[in-house]
Amino acid sequence: GQQLNQSPQSMFIQEGEDVSMNCTSSSIFNTWLWYKQDPGEGPVLLIALYKAGELTSNGRLTAQFGITRKDSFLNISASIPSDVGIYFCANFGNEKLTFGTGTRLTIIP
Amino acid sequence: DAGVIQSPRHEVTEMGQEVTLRCKPISGHNSLFWYRQTMMRGLELLIYFNNNVPIDDSGMPEDRFSAKMPNASFSTLKIQPSEPRDSAVYFCASSFRRGTNTGELFFGEGSRLTVL
Numbered sequence: 001g002q003q004l005n006q007s008p009q010s011m012f013i014q015e016g017e018d019v020s021m022n023c024t025s026s027s028i029f030n031t032w033l034w035y036k037q038d039p040g041e042g043p044v045l046l047i048a049l050y051k052a053g054e055l056t057s058n059g060r061l062t063a064q065f066g067i068t069r070k071d072s073f074l075n076i077s078a079s080i081p082s083d084v085g086i087y088f089c090a091n092f093g094n095e096k097l098t099f100g101t102g103t104r105l106t107i108i109p
Numbered sequence: 110d111a112g113v114i115q116s117p118r119h120e121v122t123e124m125g126q127e128v129t130l131r132c133k134p135i136s137g138h139n140s141l142f143w144y145r146q147t148m149m150r151g152l153e154l155l156i157y158f159n160n161n162v163p164i165d166d167s168g169m170p171e172d173r174f175s176a177k178m179p180n181a182s183f184s185t186l187k188i189q190p191s192e193p194r195d196s197a198v199y200f201c202a203s204s205f206r207r208g209t210n211t212g213e214l215f216f217g218e219g220s221r222l223t224v225l
Contacts, residue, residue, distance in 0.1 A: 102151060
């Protein structure tokens, strides 16, 4: 079945640092989405990408839909304490939203 | 605006007991999804409905699991009998589907189930 592999699995950074994470798939997709899950909450959509090569920003977040349509990247600039959580890539195929393995972000005081 | 509402938030039960999780989707949404989250398997889709009709239940682990959506504003996920390996956080999500789904789902806060 479809697999979405995210890296890194976890990150420990200091406040103010930039963050980069990525997601790769064994299949080609037409949609990439990035969700964030805060502790004790459900995932919340951050950014949606619908076109190969698309680069989209949402405040300090920037995501790109890879040209090969098999990968996507998420960058967070100037991290702040509320950025902690788990970031999931996801894509939509056959009416199903499949999630990646997640990247857990921890900010060191 | 009210989001997706799930109940109970936490449930602790003993093996063999019946468990019923409830979900109220966002008003006007016509697709509803049930996911399960565990450390080992991450977020897994169990079943989803379009216009109250189950479309794909291939993610339901076994016959002990069942889901219903009697109307547009209510869905249940039932486990009978429950087993310790069912312990997980169960999420309900909804979306508005026009033509095809876009993947923009709105999740509830989840129901954390512990089966002893």
